[in-house]
Amino acid sequence: MTQSAPEIAVTRLSTRDADFDACLSSLLAWEGVSDHRVQQSVAEILAQVKAKGDEALVALTRRFDRVDATTMAELTIGPERLQAAFDGLGDEQRQALTVAAERVRHYHEQQKPTSWQYTEADGTVLGQKVTPLDRAGIYVPGGKAAYPSSVLMNALPAHVAGVREIVMVVPTPDGVVNDLVLAAAHLAGVDHVFTVGGAQAVAALAYGTESVPRVDKIVGPGNIFVATAKRAVFGQVGIDMIAGPSEILVVSDGHTDPEWLAMDLFSQAEHDEDAQAILVSWDEAHLDAVQDAMASLLPSLEREPIARASMAARGALIACRDVGEAVELINRIAPEHLELSVADPEALLPQVRHAGAVFMGRYTAEALGDYCAGPNHVLPTSGTARFSSPLGVYDFQKRSSIIHCSAEGASTLGRTASVLARGESLTAHARSAEYRIRD
Known part of the structure; x- marks a missing residue:
């Protein structure tokens, strides 16, 4: 495994290298909830909230988010505040948020399963009854960045599924509330909003407190403490998945603008230092051109230090022999986001077995899927696309067998x-x- 020129540190690999398999495995390795210290801390937080309810939730929020609150009323945002946040947006932001919400809702309406039954010759009736969950909890990250798009992606499928009540938790470090997140909650029809986060928010949703209703399922991404807490409460409530860092795999035939691809890679690398961005091509000169573009464009990013650290730690440019070998890498990596930046992406699609979302062709930037294309951006990470699917309407419904x-x-x-x-x-x-x- 060799490092590139100092302009931008990124791993360069080739499938021709004798140690390629070992190097790739090392690069992909990720276990976000295995640290014993984190697990012990989370277990203590869960126990406190389960035993003391609101009192523990307020104390933990004061401690971890540095919020000066003494009661849950101060950590509760009512519908009037959500409405005011939406009304207070500039016209451009309000229009963009509304268009995104309409597209996300329309896409997920296509997913709705229906109940069904059939009658056998002797009169026996067999079937399946589809029923929405009563109450869903959505976790919206609020640490390094604000994510109104996550509000839409989590709440709207729940609404389409028919969930009666949606409870949202969002951390507000130092008491800083993001109005775009609140506006998205208004637009998505969220019923309750609490400005709490971390493992304590997961505990509140799982067990319920005097103020926070207990939910049937918790969805939405978070940091290592949130992921660990979700795993710990599974069984007490349902969860969508254990989300790892954001990731993208781009496969290019060498004919896409290198600057486009550089920015596509950065679009994931800027999420956090553990995010992973990988480019695969059978054109090594093209890989060189993309690396040069990355070095040129990186200083222009607002979150340049984060993107730089991500690319150095977990990014890669991989040279393969041909398109067939690129497909093998796709299915081995099972990426959260896959861009097929090639002339004929439809020809490759039938061979792709494992990917959370597939972005087809040179013009389909992954960022469009993050915000407004329509499909859900809550996707399986860390290779779990081998057996998991994007968040959808089906995650907010359950099925009962009918036998008469x-x-x-x-x-x-x-x-x-x-x-x-x-x-x-x-x-x-x-x-x-x-x-x-x-x-």
Whole structure:
């Protein structure tokens, strides 16, 4: 594994290198909730909130977010404040937020599953009933940046799913409240907003306090303490996923403007120092050009120190032999965001098995998906796209099986059930079924 010229530190790899597999594995390695110290701290916070409710929540918020509050009323934002935040936006911001919300809502309306049933010849009815959750909790990050887009992406699918009540928690370090986040909560129809964050906010949603309603499911990304807390309360409540740092994998055929690709990589690297941005191409001269563009453009970023640290620690430019090898890397990495910056992305799509979201063609910047394209930006990270999906309407609904046997159907099924139950030595099962068998 070698480092580039000093203008921008980024790992350069080649699939031809003997140690490529080991180097790539090392680069991809991420375990965000394994630190024992973090787990112990989170366990203590969860226990405090579970035992003392609002009192612990206020004390922990004072301690970690440096908020001068003595009651939960001071950490609660009502609908009038949300409305005022929305009304107070400039015309351009209000219009952009509204357009994004409309597109996100419309996309997720296409996801709505429906209940179904069918009737067998003997009159037995089988089916599935789809029911929304009663109450969902959404965690909106509020540390290094404010994310109104996360409000839309978490709350609107819940609304489309039919969730009755949405509870939002958002940290406000040093008491700084972001009006764009509050405006998004108004636009997305959030019912309750509490300015609390971290593991203590997850605990409040999971267990409930005197002020914070207990929810059925917690969704939304957060830092290592939030991720650890979500894992700890799973089972007490549902969760969407354990989110790791943001990541992007760009595959380029060498014909996309290097500056476009450099900025696409930075769009993830600027999230935080642990974010990961990787470019794969079979054109090494193109990789050189992108690296030069990165060195030139990096100083122009407002969050340049964060992006620089991210690229140095976890970024990479990878040279592969051909497009087939690039596809193999896609499926091995299973990225959160995948850009297919090639002439014919449709030809590659059937070969892509693992990716959270796929951005097709040179003009589809990943940033469009973060804000307003429509699909959800809450996506599986750290290789979990191998078995996980983007957040969607289905995450806010549950399914119940429907079985309604006719007398004839109960008799027919009873004979089969009896044989299988007695084979398992479950006599009561067998006899329960046998009572319904007709002679």
